[in-house]
Amino acid sequence: GQQLNQSPQSMFIQEGEDVSMNCTSSSIFNTWLWYKQDPGEGPVLLIALYKAGELTSNGRLTAQFGITRKDSFLNISASIPSDVGIYFCAGLDAGGTSYGKLTFGQGTILTVHP
């Protein structure tokens, strides 16, 4: 099925560095969501974006919903070891037969070295 293009696929950074990842799509979404998944756990919602152009922060996390509604980025500032995990972007379908379904990016595996 359709999948969002998420990059980078993996990142290895030092503690304290900032991180940036993004997702692009050929389709328009009305809602963009960013999740973090720890090993053996389900994804946890980090930030939800509902409006084109919206910039939202959650602590050290900042995400933006692109103005074209086809892209989004997530920034993590001053990374810490517990930021390690897989980050997924997801677009929420709002119409037609795909109503309510999420389309996921491939994920970004983040490793933070102390």
Next chain:
Amino acid sequence: GAVVSQHPSRVICKSGTSVKIECRSLDFQATTMFWYRQFPKKSLMLMATSNEGSKATYEQGVEKDKFLINHASLTLSTLTVTSAHPEDSSFYICSASNTDTQYFGPGTRLTVL
């Protein structure tokens, strides 16, 4: 945020047996729940959409007779893997929707021997 639970968290079963996984939304009513399957270091693959009081909608390639889904109430959906085989071993995750966001359960690790 909203809380979704899954039970069991891990299950090991013999080939040919059936396994039931429960997904509950603990603090909100979910008219729609979703079931996903995830392979190691891969993204989530949607298996089916479960609507309360109606039949589930399965994604292409997912066998509905093998993966039985029941959404009996606004807070409970179950996935039953029937006649499990080793290739069904995977991480199964459910999510519950409150219209504009999906909240995920902690997942169930199924191992079929």
